[in-house]
Amino acid sequence: MSAARMRYSMIISGVVLILTLLFVKSRVVDFTAHERFTRDLRRLQEVDTTLNQDILKVRDGLLTYYDTLVTASAELNGLYHHIRRSIPSFIGAQGQQDITRLLDAYAEVLASKARALERFKSDNAILKNSLQYFPLVATEVAEEAGGHLLEQGPVTELKNLLRDLLVYTLLVREDLTLQLQARIDSLSHNRDAFASAVERSKLDTVLAHAQTILTYAPRVNSLIAELLALPLAQRSAALHMAYNRHYERALRTADNYRLVLYLLSVALLSYIAYIIVRLRQATQALNTANEHLEERVRERTAALQKTTEQLDQRNQMLVEQQQRLRAELADAAAYVTSRLPLPLTGDVKTAWQYIPSEQLGGDAFGYHWLDEDHLAMYLLDVCGHGVRAALLSLSIANVLRSQSLPGTNFYEPAAVLQALNNTFPMEQHYNMFFTMWYGIYDKRHRRIV
Amino acid sequence: MKWWYILPVFLLCLVAIGLWQRLQRAEQPAPESVAPVVVNPVNEPIQAIPLQIALNETKVKLGEKLFHDPRLSHDNSVACASCHNLQTGGTDHRQRPIGINGAEGFVNAPTVFNSGFNFRQFWDGRAETLEDQINGPIQAPHELGSNWQEVTAKLTAVPDYVAEFAALYPDGIQPHTIRDAIATFERSLYTSNARFDQFLRGDGEVLTEAEKAGYHLFKTYGCIRCHQGVNIGGNMFQTFGIMGNYFADRGTETQADMGRFNVTGDAQDRHVFKVPSLRNVALTLPYFHDGSAARLEDAVTIMGTYQLGRRLAPNEVDLIVQFLRTLTGTYKGKPL
Incomplete structure (x- = not known):
């Protein structure tokens, strides 16, 4: 107890x-x-x-x-x-x-x-x-x-x-x-x-x-x-x-006791009534509190929902962005791939398969006829992967294809490599470097230089 | 929070108690009351004894048994009835009674018949009630010579008594229950329907002319001044020797002759005695506290001389005696 x-x-x-x-x-x-x-x-x-x-x-x-x-x-x-x-x-x-x-x-x-x-x-x-x-x-x-x-x-x-x-x-x-x-x-x-x-x-x-x-x-x-x-x-x-x-004295005394008993009973009943009233009030307060609680729960739930929606929205945006980026990357990749030479037919036949490790890679290759007899072939690999490496390798490939290295003999692989090395120093290119193989096929002589 | 239910429940309980008390009060049995002896008053100084007096018959039976039981005496030799023999007018016909060991008493044994009508008991009136009176003979060495401890012990050893007392009294065998039983029996010893009572009730033919003349003398000569009421005496004290010195004439005054003086010590109570009842007086010889008058005629003569200051002629005495003989009543329907 x-x-x-x-x-x-x-x-x-x-x-x-x-x-x-x-x-x-x-x-x-x-x-x-x-x-x-x-x-x-x-x-x-x-x-x-x-x-x-x-x-x-x-x-x-x-x-x-x-x-x-x-x-x-x-x-x-x-x-x-x-x-x-x-x-x-x-x-x-x-x-x-x-x-x-x-x-x-x-x-x-x-x-x-x-x-x-x-x-x-x-x-x-x-x-x-x-x-x-x-x-x-x-x-x-x-x-x-x-x-x-x-x-x-x-x-x-x-x-x-x-x-x-x-x-x-x-x-x-x-x-x-x-x-x-x-x-x-x-x-x-x-x-x-x-x-x-x-x-x-x-x-x-x-x-x-x-x-x-x-x-x-x-x-x-x-x-x-x-x-x-x-x-x-x-x-x-x-x-x-x-x-x-x-x-009479005894009667009076008894009457007094009766009065006190009466008053006490009334007090007691009032007290009981008071307790009942208080209980009712407490119940009401509890009910009110209960209602408030639901309201608050509702509010909180609404707020939570809003946040979730915002998050979803943002997520959506991100997903869209990502998709766009992926699409752009895919476009870039398609472009990169489109820049690869078509397979040759004629005296010299070529075939290739290009599978980058990501959508865009730092690997590139190419070949093109310098003249009728000479086919320049190259294979390069920029360090790292992704867009950066792809951009560099595309630039290098473009330089080679357009033979735009001034003063350079493109029949001479060493000179080409030397010129490329000078043109794309590592320090100016985001610490990127590349390794490259460059060769010339001499159809007439049937030899590779 | 169930506790506050207790209080209304409690208030209900109070109401219930109140109602219960009210019921209880209604159930209270009326206290057992001894029906007062109703005497139909007639316009005479003497009143007739009621024909019936309501008493607890079981108590009467038990009292009768005790009254005749010698175990109430120390040596189991004397009962109340030894000196108050119901066959001989409730007396022993002796001048003085004989108690245990042959001891002789100091005063004549008065009759036990109609003793319930006496206002006091004993010649000197020292007992207020019959119950009180019983203490006397039980404990007097020259009467039953016992004590209450002894009596209750002896009666408790008798299974019949134990059962009979238990049936009547919650207390069982106790001095006060023994007294109550005996006193109730004594109250049953009323002798109603004496010829004189029949006369009082209106039967003028029941007395002879001589008896009526005797009654007339009894009244006119002053006997009636003391011997009046239902018991023809037994309701007052009187000095023995108003108009003459009875004791000097008789000689050898004893302590018992002092009468009520022995109780009160008051000089005015010297030679004062309870006026005895004249009911059944023809059977209660010898007469007076000293049992000195053997014949009723002697007693009447002595009373005339010493109490009334009258010298009664023999024929007057004879008439009065004839009247006195009409006072013999019946007990249990039979003449005494």
């Missing part, structure tokens, strides 16, 4: 990781858990309200059994423990701490309420029993004593106690407490006044119940006051508010 590829895959995994993280963070608020938790919190308040109503019903005798109090109390306890266990996990550490602290505060009040409730149940039972029995037994004793006793003072006192105690409980007249206590004490001291009429233990029962009412009525009242005053509702409201605050 190349370094660039490695870098790419690392960037991709990074982006994927960040997106996953944002996605998870944006979905952190579990609405089912929130629903359950708030339902429990609401239920906590409902149950507490019902409990308070039932407590009042019990006091007023509208509810004659405690099962509903027990159920409500147990439900509060159960709810509290359930709430404590099920604080939604999307609530941050600070929130968990806050809620736990408030739950501790709630539990404290809940325990106080449970304790007060138990006392209320017990004390209320005792008070209600005495309230039910005291008027009966007090009336009974008063009537019994009233029928027998001459001194009605204590009986009246007992009747007054009954009346005041009932007023005391019915109207919650706690200001009567001391007065009532004094009445009970005085009756208790004057128990002997009833001795002849009523059984002592019966009077004791009356006084015991009176004392019970006097003791338990304020207790029950203060227990009810305490039960209703305990800030359970406030604590659960505080709990609810704190939870809502942290819930």
Whole structure:
């Protein structure tokens, strides 16, 4: 794997990781858990309200059994423990701490309420029993004593106690407490006044119940006051508010993550779009470059063709030139050949074959009659070949044929050769020289000189 | 350059995960909830026991087996049922129960019938739940004298138990699963359809005139102040000896006589006990935490004196007792 590829895959995994993280963070608020938790919190308040109503019903005798109090109390306890266990996990550490602290505060009040409730149940039972029995037994004793006793003072006192105690409980007249206590004490001291009429233990029962009412009525009242005053509702409201605050915070955080996720996705999509656009542009550029390349190839090909044509033309010219030269050479050669003597017929017969090594050669020969008897014959060879040699040999042959060497006896070969040697010195003739044979045939004498 | 295809694919995956999560949420099973005991309220201080209470029958069966299994005691001699005999009103008819090695307990064994309706367990209410309560007798040296380690080890050695627990509990045999099974069984020990409950449900003919008179006395004489609700007691605490000093009159006060004080240490809780249920009271002799009253009549008389501050005449006691006998219910369709 190349370094660039490695870098790419690392960037991709990074982006994927960040997106996953944002996605998870944006979905952190579990609405089912929130629903359950708030339902429990609401239920906590409902149950507490019902409990308070039932407590009042019990006091007023509208509810004659405690099962509903027990159920409500147990439900509060159960709810509290359930709430404590099920604080939604999307609530941050600070929130968990806050809620736990408030739950501790709630539990404290809940325990106080449970304790007060138990006392209320017990004390209320005792008070209600005495309230039910005291008027009966007090009336009974008063009537019994009233029928027998001459001194009605204590009986009246007992009747007054009954009346005041009932007023005391019915109207919650706690200001009567001391007065009532004094009445009970005085009756208790004057128990002997009833001795002849009523059984002592019966009077004791009356006084015991009176004392019970006097003791338990304020207790029950203060227990009810305490039960209703305990800030359970406030604590659960505080709990609810704190939870809502942290819930909203969690929502906001999740929203922020969602926003970032959204922005990142948009950025990512734009980037992808950008890449697509760039790819397209690159393809276009490539296509354009491709077209240019063809054009250039065409141009170059054209130029090359032109050059080739020119070359061909030149070649053609050269060939033509060469042909012309060759033709000229051939003309020259034909001329050279034409200058050769025709074969002789008569007394002296000649025959020859002339094959130059090139079209033109430096070789030449000739013969001609100097007179009737004398035939001059010669053969010469100019050094080298070609036009130069041919021209020289033709000149020499012409000189010989026209016998134009002044003062020279053409019957004398030595004199001819000497004269030719003088006429065509090598230095004046392009460093060309020639070798030559020259002879005379004397027909008469039949000898060659 | 195929890499950028991964990103749209990944975005698709996110959408898929979102949808999947939504489906998952819908699939979540509703948590198993114990159906609350519905009592049809009648305009009386006493409420009838429901005729049917829905419970996991398999757990009940397992709990019943455990309840009768002496292996829950240290020396395999005592079971829960030894002192809470279902044949004798859920009690042992002894003043104080006998545990392992012949050790005698400190308080009278209360009936196990209808204990599910009690707001607390034990005479002093130290256990909040039946599950809690089970820890007591298992570990008390004078009762089953064992411990959870020993009990779980013994039960784990029994293949039947291993299979039965495995079928009910993912955790298998554990102290809390043993407690759950036994407590579930105990909740099944409700005695519905007592004659008095039939009366509460509107059948006026089911009680005799004397029984109705007894109930009237029970209410007007104040017994009803504490013995009320579905369990006719078992839903509050009360001091024993409100209108007189019961313990001084009886003599030799014991630690157990301190009652709830032993739990809270609060002076106000001295001699405070859980008000016991009067369901099946005719069968649960002897009476009180000290088992001092052998006859129901004695118990009623003592209650009148020390709790109500009333001297009850013998005929009144008799009427009240007649009423109390109508509180005997049925278990599994048969009278106790």
